[in-house]
Amino acid sequence: MxxxxxxxxxxxxxxxxxxxxxxxxxxxxxxxxxxxxxxxxxxxxTPPHIIRELEKAANDPANHQYPSYTGMDAFNKAVAGWYEKRFKVDLDPSKEVVTLIGSKEGIAHIPLAFINPGDMALVPNPGYPVYEIGVNFAGGDVCFMNLLKENDYLPDLDAVPEEVAQKTKLMFINYPNNPTSAVAGMSFFDKLVSYAKKHDIIICHDAAYTEMAFDGYKPISFLEADGAMEVGMEFHSLSKTYNMTGWRIGFAVGNAEVIQALGQVKSNIDSGAFQAVQLAGITALEGDQxxxxxxxxxxxxxxxxxxxxxxxxxxxxxxxxxxxxxxxxxxxxxxxxxxxxxxxxxxxxxxxxxxxxxxxxxxxxxxxxxxxxxxxxxxxxxxxxxxx
Incomplete structure (x- = not known):
């Protein structure tokens, strides 16, 4: 054969x-x-108090069945509470939060919700390879935005050809950035919101590294920008923040229509994150930081x-x-x-x-x-x- x-x-x-x-x-x-x-x-x-909660939750038979496709209410509420405390961003946990099996899974799946063959996505170059791969799997085309040292590794939105912008459905960005470690400020995020509104582009911000910061610096969330909730969403993860890469637990937050569409994709592809891991995630988000x-x-x-x-x-x-x-x-x-x-x-x-x-x-x-x-x-x- x-x-x-x-x-x-x-x-x-x-x-x-x-x-x-x-x-x-x-x-x-x-x-x-x-x-x-x-x-x-x-x-x-992983910090011991998070491990202890996993041990306790894993021994509860109630957590051995299929979880919710889009996350436990309690976990999504913990995410919303963490965002309000950390970024002063108000989220409706029932509509604007979805639990992920690690943020990589959500990043790979979001193009399936919005990209049709012939549609385009703007992707940073250099950037996390999954942005491009997810778009390709959905049948879309990628236009790369070069991140250059002379621009502090921020994309030059003015350099995107107008005909490309008109065909673009999604834009991936990532700050603090992998691999360059560059950071972005509110002025860039404000410009991004205006650009997205002008061209009807959904902004997908990979914010996995906001809690890994030094010398008193505190990274901001894209959703803190005025109007960001109208045009986009943000991926986050417990992987790097709490040394939980192998646990596969993350979340996406933001525009309700975008989040619900991602949840619809997930409900047809996976069966949700293990509830015991979600309960440990609640302890991570709400516990001693x-x-x-x-x-x-x-x-x-x-x-x-x-x-x-x-x-x-x-x-x-x-x-x-x-x-x-x-x-x-x-x-x-x-x-x-x-x-x-x-x-x-x-x-x-x-x-x-x-x-x-x-x-x-x-x-x-x-x-x-x-x-x-x-x-x-x-x-x-x-x-x-x-x-x-």
Whole structure:
């Protein structure tokens, strides 16, 4: 029997982090001690009070049945309460909140609710690969918005051709940004609202990193902008905030029609998030938040150690105000992929090539602050010994 993949699967490049895993496995097979700064997966454990709630909830048979497709009322109310407390954004938990099995799932599914073949979506370049993949799966076309250093890695909306804007149904943005770690202020979000209203574009803001911030900086929500609830929505996740990447729990909030449409897609595709995980999520959102400050303090130490050390080695890197990513200029004579390969094969250090996030990421690599200080010191020692 001949097994043939669909054209949509054939058209996809290897998923970036799956390819990185393959390269790591090959290096380990050669006996190399790998220090992984590639995938942004927190190395610190989930806070104990959240784990205790999961243990309790998992032992309750009431949580062993199918959950609600769009989330428990109690979890959605906790999300609304957290948004009001954190951002002063008022949400109706019954209409403007939907529970996700991690924000990645929602990002991949939102195009299915709005994109028809021939429709367009505006996607940041470099950017999280799932924005483009979700649009492609829905049969839409992508127009990339280049994020350039000279523009502080904010998209130039004026550079989008008018004929593209007229065909665009969705725009993905992401601040604090992965992979560049750039941040956005209210003036940009205000401009975004005006642009969306002018062209009837739904803004989909991936806000997964708003709680990973340093030096007193507090990222804002797109929904704080005047009129944002009329034109868009926001994805959020407990993954990075509470070290819960493996738990797969997140949420989307915003415009009621947009949220309800995403919920309609989900009700036909999945059966909701495990209730015990949702109950643990409530504890995370409503419980003691000092765990966030403690984790950010650790990331601050790691950031300073890594960036200062890279600068001493002659590499150019800016200390991020938010996210746990460091965006590093590739030295002369290398492409992004060549330098990432050099670090892996010669130093046993995994970094993500910037061009894996899009063509505008060429010339950079990304390192994640996901190992302790001693391993960061080892990274710097190995790079120094290896040279470049």
């Amino acid at each position: 001949k097994i043939e993949k669909s054209e949509r699967l054939k058209s996809l490049p290897p998923y970036l982090f799956k390819e990185i895993d393959r390269q790591k496995d090959e290096a380990r097979a050669r006996g190399i001690d790998i220090i992984d700064l590639g995938v942004g997966d927190p190395d610190m454990p 000092t765990c966030i400050d403690e984790m950010n303090g650790i990331y601050t130490e790691r950031r300073d150690l890594l960036v200062d050390g890279l600068r001493e080695l002659g590499l150019t890197a800016k200390k991020p105000k938010a996210t746990f990513y460091v965006w590093i200029d590739v030295p002369d004579g290398y492409t992004s992929s060549e330098f990432a390969s050099h670090l892996l094969t010669k130093a046993g250090v995994v970094a993500t090539p910037g061009n894996g996030f899009g063509t505008a990421g060429e010339g950079y690599i990304r390192m994640a602050l996901t190992v302790d200080n001693e391993r960061i010191k080892e990274v710097l020692k190995r790079i120094k010994e290896t040279g470049f």
